[in-house]
Amino acid sequence: MSGRVDVIGLGPGAEDLRCPRAALALAQATDLVGYVPYVERVVAEGGQRIHASDNREEIMRARLALQLAAEGARVAVVSSGDGGVFGMAAAVFEAMDHGEPGWRDLEVTVHPGVSAVLAAGARLGAPFGNDFCVMSLSDNLKPWTVILNRLECAARGGFAMAFYNPISKARPWQLGEALTLLRRHLPGQVPVIFARAVSRPEEAVAVTTLALARPEQADMRTLVIVGNAETRLIPRTGQDPWIYTPRSVGRESA
Amino acid sequence: MSGRVDVIGLGPGAEDLRCPRAALALAQATDLVGYVPYVERVVAEGGQRIHASDNREEIMRARLALQLAAEGARVAVVSSGDGGVFGMAAAVFEAMDHGEPGWRDLEVTVHPGVSAVLAAGARLGAPFGNDFCVMSLSDNLKPWTVILNRLECAARGGFAMAFYNPISKARPWQLGEALTLLRRHLPGQVPVIFARAVSRPEEAVAVTTLALARPEQADMRTLVIVGNAETRLIPRTGQDPWIYTPRSVGRESA
Structure with missing residues (x-):
């Protein structure tokens, strides 16, 4: 029997937002490796061995996966x-790159999934209807100065933005500083969205503006979306407004 | 009977990369609206009425969808x-924003799907393992100067990049000019990937570098990926190398 690694995107939460290809690879596995809450989300129907580990242990987890496959x-x-x-894909390839030479010959497949940024965008309308960027605000793995430069470049470029890892107990001030920087470059009425756990029972979405956004509106499980200067709201009665970024730049559309 | 609009992401092509939620919404529709090749991809098993239209007619198509739902x-x-x-989500909300007031009361749901950028990334490894941006290189809907500024901002920020609409018969020179601009800001060895029709039978993937990339390697159906200065290759015998962008910036990883 020859081993293999399937890197699986589970999707944002709801069962029917998981791709059949990912679900099949999951069912065929002998071993499940992942961060505790994600592994818990998967019902190990096939009697798989479970290897759940803590947050911030991605490289050890990736090495374990490659070792088990070997x-x-x-x-x-x-x-x-x-x-x-x-997610875990980059960690698996980092571990392969710096690990046992034999790991490069292992069969590895990455199965894509609906990312939080796509799920949150769809939930709200089409905030990513024009050019956008996706960033992590965590300075665990990169210097804060790099993050500030990226934020400034994204704002100067007129990209809509999605922020992963906006805040945590160990990183309480970063999101506030990021919002302060963005306010120097973008109009105060730019829409800001806090999209927590989209498609899960505990989903919570809040729509505000760059001028009014407060870091306390986010937690570890929140994706923060900042529109560009042309992002628009369509009010609806009794519901959150639709939010979309026009496909055109600098001209009247439709 | 009250009408509704489901904006559906079909996924990159393979049937098993389509979310069950999208497949169900498709099956329950009475009318299918879309660009000809995408509508053709859907087997209208439920006997739906088909409204296929040409490229670059997104707003007319979106208005038709809202009208039919009304x-x-x-x-x-x-x-x-x-x-x-x-895709069509932003066009639907643009049409709603500028159209009949009653359209705002229609029930609209956007069903996310696996985008080409996620499918291509997974196919190649993890090129989007760090911060990245997603852009259209088409200047049909925005001035070319805006696109050049965004490219420069993306390069200065150290974002990996994914380019939709890189080239077409009507837009033959834009990708070449974009690559020329990027060569002024990024090292020549930065990986560039031409990922065409990923997950479909006609899939074709080519890996090269920024120094060597030629616009002719792309067509309308190609997603072009440009790494950042830290994106790495893991060579494999007899196969394309894995490509990944480390999660860390500016430090030795793993």
Whole structure:
């Protein structure tokens, strides 16, 4: 029996937003590897061995997955959303790049999933209807100065933005500083959205503006979306407004 | 019977990369609205009425969808990939914003899908393992100067990049000029990937560098990916290398 690694994007939460290809790879695995809450989300119907680990242990987790596969296991490495967007995919390839030479010959497949940014965008309308960027605000793995420069570049470029990892107990001030920087470059009425756990029972969405946005509106599980200067709201009675970014720039549309 | 609009992301092509939620909404529709090749991809098993239209007619198509829904139809508006990423979602909200006031009361749901950028990333490894941006290189709807500024901002920020609409018969020189601009800001060895029709039978993937990339390597159906200065290749025998962007910036990882 030859081992393999399937890096699986579980999607944002709802069962029917998981791709059939990902669900099949999950069902065929002998071993499940992942961050505790994501592994818990997966019902190990096939009697898989479970290897759940803590947050911020991605490289150890990726090494374990490759090692198990080298021993013949069929390993599913699970991430929420899409494994390629601040999920486990990069960690698996980092571990392969710096690990045992034999790991490069292992069969590895990355199965895409609906990322939080796509799920949140769809929930709200079309905030990413024009050019956009996707960033992590965590300075655990990159200097804060790099993040500030990226924010400034994104604002100067007129990109809509999606922020993963906006805030945590260990990183309480970063989101506030990011919003302060953005207010120097963008109009105060630019829409800001706090989209928490979209498609899950605990989903919570709040729409505000750059001028009014407060860091306390986010937690670890919130995706923060900042529109560009042309992002528009369509009010609705009794519901959140639709939010969309026009496909055109600098001209009247429709 | 009250009408509704479901904006549906079909995924990149393969049937098993389409979310069950999108497939269900499609099956329940009375009317299918979309660009000809995307509508053709959908087998109208339920005997739906088909309204296929040409490229660059997005707003007319969106208005038709809203009008049909206002008359009581259950309309599926289909896009390849995710409707929110250079698909039909923004067009539907633009049409609503500038159209009949009653259209705002229609029930509209956007069903996310696996976008080409996620499918191509997964196919190649994890090129979007750090901050990235997603752009359309088409100057049909925005001035070329805006696109050049965004490219420069993306390069200065150190974002990996994904380009939709890189080239067409009517837009033959834009990708070449974009690559020329990027060469002024990024090292020549930065990986560039031409990912065409990922997950479909006609899939074709080519890996090169910024120094060597030629516009002729892309066509209308190609997603072009440009790494950042830290994006790495893992060579494999007999296969394309894995490509990933480390999660860390400016430090040795793993």
